[in-house]
Amino acid sequence: MMKLAFVETKLLTREPGALFSLLIPLFILVVFGSSIEPGDTVLLPMALAIAVGLVALYMLPTTLATYRERGILRRLSVTPVRPGNLLAVQLLLLLVLALAACGLLLAVAGTVLGARLPAGGLPAALVFILGTASMFAVGLLIAALAPNGRSANGIGVLLYFPMAYLAGLMQPVHLMPDMLIRIGEFTPLGAFAQSMREVWAGGAPSPLLLGVMAAYALAVSLAAAKFFRWE
Amino acid sequence: MAVIEVTDLRKRYADLTVLDGVSFSVEEGEIFGILGPNGTGKTTTVECVEGLRRPDGGSIRVLGLDPVEDARRVREQIGVQLQQTQLPENIKVWEALDLYASFYAAPRDWRELLEEWGLADKRNARFGKLSGGQKQRLFIALALVGNPRVAFLDELTTGLDPQARRATWELIKQVRAGGVTVVLVSHFMDEVEELCDRVAVFNRGRVVAIDTPAGLAGGEHRMRFTVMTGEMTGVEGLPGVTGVSREGNRMVVTGTGDFATAVTAHLARHQVLVSDLRIDKRTLEDAFTALTGRSFD
Numbered sequence: 051m052m053k054l055a056f057v058e059t060k061l062l063t064r065e066p067g068a069l070f071s072l073l074i075p076l077f078i079l080v081v082f083g084s085s086i087e088p089g090d091t092v093l094l095p096m097a098l099a100i101a102v103g104l105v106a107l108y109m110l111p112t113t114l115a116t117y118r119e120r121g122i123l124r125r126l127s128v129t130p131v132r133p134g135n136l137l138a139v140q141l142l143l144l145l146v147l148a149l150a151a152c153g154l155l156l157a158v159a160g161t162v163l164g165a166r167l168p169a170g171g172l173p174a175a176l177v178f179i180l181g182t183a184s185m186f187a188v189g190l191l192i193a194a195l196a197p198n199g200r201s202a203n204g205i206g207v208l209l210y211f212p213m214a215y216l217a218g219l220m221q222p223v224h225l226m227p228d229m230l231i232r233i234g235e236f237t238p239l240g241a242f243a244q245s246m247r248e249v250w251a252g253g254a255p256s257p258l259l260l261g262v263m264a265a266y267a268l269a270v271s272l273a274a275a276k277f278f279r280w281e
Numbered sequence: 282m283a284v285i286e287v288t289d290l291r292k293r294y295a296d297l298t299v300l301d302g303v304s305f306s307v308e309e310g311e312i313f314g315i316l317g318p319n320g321t322g323k324t325t326t327v328e329c330v331e332g333l334r335r336p337d338g339g340s341i342r343v344l345g346l347d348p349v350e351d352a353r354r355v356r357e358q359i360g361v362q363l364q365q366t367q368l369p370e371n372i373k374v375w376e377a378l379d380l381y382a383s384f385y386a387a388p389r390d391w392r393e394l395l396e397e398w399g400l401a402d403k404r405n406a407r408f409g410k411l412s413g414g415q416k417q418r419l420f421i422a423l424a425l426v427g428n429p430r431v432a433f434l435d436e437l438t439t440g441l442d443p444q445a446r447r448a449t450w451e452l453i454k455q456v457r458a459g460g461v462t463v464v465l466v467s468h469f470m471d472e473v474e475e476l477c478d479r480v481a482v483f484n485r486g487r488v489v490a491i492d493t494p495a496g497l498a499g500g501e502h503r504m505r506f507t508v509m510t511g512e513m514t515g516v517e518g519l520p521g522v523t524g525v526s527r528e529g530n531r532m533v534v535t536g537t538g539d540f541a542t543a544v545t546a547h548l549a550r551h552q553v554l555v556s557d558l559r560i561d562k563r564t565l566e567d568a569f570t571a572l573t574g575r576s577f578d
Contacts, residue, residue: 053383057376064371121366128331128361129384129427130353 054131055139062143067109072151075101079155083163091166094159095246096219101151102182103214103239107206110144110189116199124281133280141186148182168249177255177263181242184266188238190274217243235259238266284309284344284431284462285330291338292325299325301486302339307431312453312463314473314494316569317483323466324364326483327433330464331361344430357386360429360461362420364436370409374400374419377408378426385427394422398452414445418452425456432456435466450475470566474498480565484573497568504534504541504560511553519543 062068079097086093114137117123126133159165168174189206196202214220216234223231234240241262245255285307292300300322307313315323328334330341332348332355341348348355368377378391395401398418403411411419417437424432434453438446453476457463467473473480474494482490482497490497501523508530517525521540526533532555534544541560548555 053380057372057380060376061369061371117369120368121363122368124333125361125363125366127333128356128359128363129381130356130386131384 051131051135051139054135055143058136058139058143062147065109065113067112068147071101071104071109071147072154074104075151075155076158079159079163083159083165086163086165088164089166090163091250092222092247093163094155094165094167095243095250097155097159098152098178098246099181099217099239099243100214100219101155102148102178102185102242103210103217103219105144105148105151106182106185106189107192107210107213108203109147110141110186111192111196111202111206112199113140113144114190114193115196115202118193118279118281119198121281127280144186145182152178166250169252170249170254173249173255174246176260177242177245177249180260180263180267181238181245184238184263184270185242187267187270187274191270191277194274194278213237213239216240219243223247236262238263238270241266282309283307283342285313285464286342287326287330287339288341289339290326290329290336290341292322292329292334292336299486300329300336303483303486303488304339305481305488305491307462307464308479309462310457310460311478312457312465312476314477314480315464315466315483316468316470316473316480317573318468321483322486323468323483324435327435327464327466331359331433332356357427358430360424360427360432362424362432362434362437364439364466366420368408368419370407372408373405374408374411375404377419378422381423382426387428388426389428391422391426394426397455398422413440414442414448417441417445417449421449421452421456425461429461431462431464433464433466436468437465438467438469438472446472470564470569474565482569482572489572490568494565497572498562498565499537499568501535501537502541502560502562504536504544504558505532506555506558507531509554509556511548511551513548513553514551516544516547519547 075097078100079093082093117136123133123136126136156167160167188209192202192205192209196205216230216237217240218226218231218234235244241259245259248255283306287306288304290300290303303322303326315327317323325334329336330343330348332352335349343355344358346355375395378394382388382391395404398421400415400418400422403415408416421434421437424434438449441449450472453463453465465473465476477494479491479493480497481488513532516522516534519540520543521538522534522536522544524535
């Protein structure tokens with residue numbers, strides 16, 4: 051199990067997509083960061099949501115569906131190791147990748163750009179956990195339903211853009227119609243981004259948004275588990 | 282001792298019967314062939330034996346264990362090369378062997394396998410950069426890294442060039458020499474004839490014959506020649522002759538054992554002059570056609 055985790059980590063570092071997931075949100079942060087006021091509360095939560103969204107919708111489905119397509123899960127089922135171990139290792143690694151991307155953003159934004167960091171660590175952590183769980187669940191469902199790695203990648207990217215739009219990650223929220231904002235709050239990425247904005251603004255995340263994320267995390271991951279095929 | 286015993290195995294998918302009462306047993310130390318055209322249940326049978334699929338009926342014993350109930354103990358002792366599996370593009374040859382070795386309680390030293398399978402100089406190459414033959418050798422090495430008692434090899438030379446196929450055959454013989462029982466799934470006649478001690482011939486979800494390749498082909502040979510001068514009579518009664526057919530002056534005599542010597546001596550005695558004399562062996566391919574009523578491929 052340790053060796054599996056070690057080898058998978060090495061494989062992840064050889065994957066250009068992993069580097070992209072780290073660098074794209076950082077790039078966005080730095081480009082827009084040059085024009086923010088000190089104490090900005092908008093840009094950093096946005097970059098964090100983009101980072102988690104990329105890992106969950108781009109990296110996760112592609113990796114898992116490719117593993118199934120290439121028969122790697124099937125090959126593992128004829129060894130004494132269960133293929134479920136590989137899934138667990140992958141989820142853990144991608145979680146670490148999402149954490150690393152967010153840590154990088156927080157570090158750069160907090161030091162160089164002087165953006166505001168949230169005062170309450172606990173609400174921020176809770177939002178991060180629920181948001182990541184709901185997004186990973188969506189990624190898992192794509193991995194479960196996609197026939198192969200390429201279509202998983204396509205579905206992930208295709209789903210990412212409308213979700214990012216509704217979540218207010220592609221334009222400032224105050225420029226969006228109220229209707230869209232309301233709809234966005236009922237998507238996992240939208241609830242995640244909105245509750246992070248609330249935390250950054252110094253308030254507590256609204257229970258409705260937390261509930262939305264928890265519901266997605268639970269329902270969608272159950273659906274993913276039901277539809278997942280090992281081969 | 283039988284290492285694998287399959288009795289009356291049945292499997293259906295929806296309303297398609299894939300296996301319709303398959304039975305055979307594999308003895309320790311042999312290379313056992315599973316032969317048949319595509320879509321006759323070979324791979325399904327092997328996947329049931331490996332515990333990848335749950336049969337609808339019948340029983341399977343692998344090393345005395347049930348491959349579904351005692352999955353873990355069976356998997357410790359078998360090595361599998363599956364059809365159409367790949368590895369991650371970016372994994373290095375040594376990493377794959379090292380990783381798969383870590384799955385087993387008592388693995389072989391993977392460095393030895395690198396040498397044996399001619400992969401030592403590809404040790405640090407990534408899987409995606411290997412040639413077809415190198416990938417195939419890596420898959421076989423991975424099937425052996427757990428130090429298995431039984432190795433399952435499914436269509437292992439598909440897609441290889443003739444030279445690489447010959448080389449792979451030699452290596453499979455070495456695997457058996459190392460004491461590993463080999464179950465070889467193939468739709469290549471020549472491969473089965475070259476390698477297998479015994480063969481089960483599959484057709485439409487059933488085993489239609491189990492024998493040695495020579496036994497399946499039968500001891501029968503065929504002699505063809507053209508009669509130039511003289512009248513040929515009395516060949517039917519010669520020892521070993523099983524059939525005579527004539528088309529104009531073209532003759533076909535089939536028989537077993539030393540019948541050809543008897544026929545030529547007979548012809549000489551009766552001053553029959555022949556030309557274009559040829560003797561062919563009946564092949565496994567002929568036997569297959571006779572058994573299944575369809576030609577191969």
